[in-house]
Amino acid sequence: MATILRMVVDQMITPAPNGISRYTEELTRALVSTAPRGCSVEGIVSALPQEKIARIEEALPGLSQLHRTTLPRRELAAAWQLGIVPTLGTGMIHSPSLLAPLRRHDREFDQTQMVVTIHDTLAWSDPKSLTPTSVAWHKAMAKRARKHADAIVVPTHAVAEQLSDIIDFGDRVRVISGAVASNLTLPDDADERAARMELPEEFMLTVGTLDPRRGLTPLITGLGQPDAPDLPLLVLGPETWGELALASVADEAGLAEGRVxxxxxxxxxDLAVVLARTSVFIYPSLREGFGLPLVEAFTFGAPVVHSDDPALVEVAGGAGLAVERGAKGYPERLAAAVASVLADSELADRMRIAGQDRARAFSWRDSAERVWALHADL
Known part of the structure; x- marks a missing residue:
């Protein structure tokens, strides 16, 4: 009898690619390619239009079947939150998020397994980083997961520890990390892309928004110190967050126009080109669940400076330079750490080598094999 793993892949379709959509696509593709003999992977989606269904099927060759529910995503999320689950919510179910058909079941009786993924604890630790609706939904689905999930996948031991202080999942938590997107590779036309993006000869690179949790304001403030590095800072992210703008934050820090x-x-x-050419990658975030940008930067040999957030320290594995967080002195410490890397070419070279070595510890194949092993254990 064939064993079927049904993957909730609805999160692949978003207005703009995000962490969970990429995680969903990459993990599902790896699950298909690593399926043990006699096993296959099917997908579960909301009532998406046919063109979006076709996009999923094209992105996931080898998916044996795609189950389309009768409800659009918003209504489906509300229904699953209330425990209203269609008949397809049986068998071996794996969700790359909390969007899952969680219900009361008996693994021994009907061979149903339900595994969900919790990527971070922001709904509890940093609710202002999310919308009130999102916070309420995440908390409600986490409660359903406590009642009905057979296992909880988290990306780091740091998240596992944080979750243990919020919800008692007992011994059901499993740590399975993500990895760099399979198509994140340096293109042949790198020079042309660099020219189009008007990349400086030397520059610093960071990622995020002006959401206080991301630590971008302390970084910019630190770069305004008299002895801070004077290279341009390029930001992978939007110009504004709410009413805040990068230009105004930079101006307040005393930085020249266009410096940020x-x-x-x-x-x-384009991302591969920028990562490969940066003099230093800085990730000052105060709270993360995994920190994929670190692994991406490591992959392309960028020396990395990051905060001492537990998840980032865990993912970096000593390959980056960790900076103590905290409101008092954090901007100055960030600037000093960046300056130390830029001023010492031997240190930067060692960090590049260590980072590339660390990046090899993360692969989607390994993640997929761990998921298959998890379901086998259940």
């Missing part, structure tokens, strides 16, 4: 520039959200090819 937002690149917006780049294609994978």
């Amino acid at each position: 520039r937002a690149l917006g959200y780049l294609s994978d090819a």
Whole structure:
């Protein structure tokens, strides 16, 4: 008898690619390619239009079947939150998020397994980083997961520890990390792309928004110190967050006009070019669940400076330079750490080598094999 793993892939279709949409696509593709003999992977989606269904099927060759529910995503999320689950919510179910058909079941009786993924604890620790609706939904679905999920996948031991202080999942938590997107590779036309993006000869690179959790304001403030590095800072992210703008934050820090520039959200090819050419990558975020940008920067040999957030320290594995967080002195410490890397070419070279070595510890194949092993254990 064939064993079927049904993957909730609805999150692949979003207005703009995000962490969970990429995670969903990459993990599902890897699950298909690593399926043990006699096993296959099917997908579950909301009532998407046919053109979006076709996009999913094209992105996931080898998916044996795609189950389309009768409800659009918003209504489906509300229904699953209330425990209203269609008949397809049986068998071996794996969700790359909390969007899952969680219900009361008996693994022994009907061979149903339900596994969900919790990527971070922001709904509890940093609710202002999310919308009130999103916070309420995440908390409600986490409660359903406590009642009905057979296992909870998290990306780091740091998130596992944070979750243990919020919800008692007992011994059901499993740590399975993500990895760099499979198509994040340096393109042949790198020089042309660099010219089009008007990349400086030397520059610093960071990622995020002006959401206080992301630590971008302390970084910019630190770069305004008299002895701070004077290279341009390019930001992978938007120019504004709410009423705040990068230009106004930079101006308040005393930085010259144009010293801080937002690149917006780049294609994978453009992102690879920027990562490969930066003098230093800085990730000052105060709270993360995994920190994929660290692994991306490591992959392209960028020396990395990051905060001492537990998840980032865990992912970096000593390959980056960790900076103590905290409101008092954090801007100055960030600037000093960046300056130390830029001023010492031997240190930067060692960090590049260590980072590339660390990046090899993360692969989608390994993640997929761990998911298959998890379901086998259940």
